[in-house]
Amino acid sequence: MTTISPATIERMRTCRIIPVITIKSLNQALPLANALIAGGADVLEVTLRTDCALEAIKQMADAKLDAFVGAGTITRPSDVDAAAKADAEFLVTPGTTEELRTALKAYDGAVFPGAATVSEALKLRDEGFAVQKFFPAEAAGGAPFLKSIAAPLPDIRFMPTGGVSPKNARDYLSLPNVIAVGGSWIVPNDLIEAGKWDEITALTQASRDALA
Ligand code: 3PG
Numbered sequence: 771m772t773t774i775s776p777a778t779i780e781r782m783r784t785c786r787i788i789p790v791i792t793i794k795s796l797n798q799a800l801p802l803a804n805a806l807i808a809g810g811a812d813v814l815e816v817t818l819r820t821d822c823a824l825e826a827i828k829q830m831a832d833a834k835l836d837a838f839v840g841a842g843t844i845t846r847p848s849d850v851d852a853a854a855k856a857d858a859e860f861l862v863t864p865g866t867t868e869e870l871r872t873a874l875k876a877y878d879g880a881v882f883p884g885a886a887t888v889s890e891a892l893k894l895r896d897e898g899f900a901v902q903k904f905f906p907a908e909a910a911g912g913a914p915f916l917k918s919i920a921a922p923l924p925d926i927r928f929m930p931t932g933g934v935s936p937k938n939a940r941d942y943l944s945l946p947n948v949i950a951v952g953g954s955w956i957v958p959n960d961l962i963e964a965g966k967w968d969e970i971t972a973l974t975q976a977s978r979d980a981l982a
Contacts, residue, residue, distance in 0.1 A: 809974025
């Protein structure tokens with residue numbers, strides 16, 4: 771199913787910053803998720819870039835956290851199946867091949883396929899994907915690009931990710947066609963490695979407050 775429910779869009783809007791998380795060690799999964807939730811970020815994208823990513827998603831799903839936990843860096847149809855088995859509630863792709871689009875359509879959950887150009891965005895929209903990841907956001911034209919396409923493509927909304935930071939997040943979030951931004955800056959690897967969960971909560975809270 772490709773339609774994103776209004777409740778899901780509202781949850782992402784309220785979250786504003788979707789943490790893009792790379793988990794290197796499974797024992798980091800729950801403390802990190804809880805630290806982010808405590809800071810107000812309750813939509814979590816766990817990237818499939820590490821061996822324990824799927825297990826981390828499954829652990830978060832089984833823990834029944836008060837969060838919407840999805841899988842990112844979905845690049846192959848087999849990733850879609852694996853993420854579904856791990857009970858990911860949504861999927862995010864950096865770009866979208868034909869094979870991936872087919873697999874995403876069969877997935878029973880919210881999907882945010884990646885687009886970086888007007889033509890890619892239109893193709894996805896025509897196949898039913900009305901909310902897309904804009905990636906790599908800064909390198910592909912940033913907020914000015916999304917602002918320019920808001921009028922001609924009023925029925926497509928975006929979650930920009932890639933180079934989004936405290937310096938430019940507001941530029942994106944002020945646009946009518948942006949529902950939330952994704953970013954790894956609120957999950958710095960050094961804080962995760964050091965288990966500084968309180969600092970991650972504070973950083974998340976401060977980042978969200980700054981963009982309120
Ligand atoms: C992603 O996977 O969406 C990006 O790599 C995250 O980008 P960032 O690290 O620049 O926030």
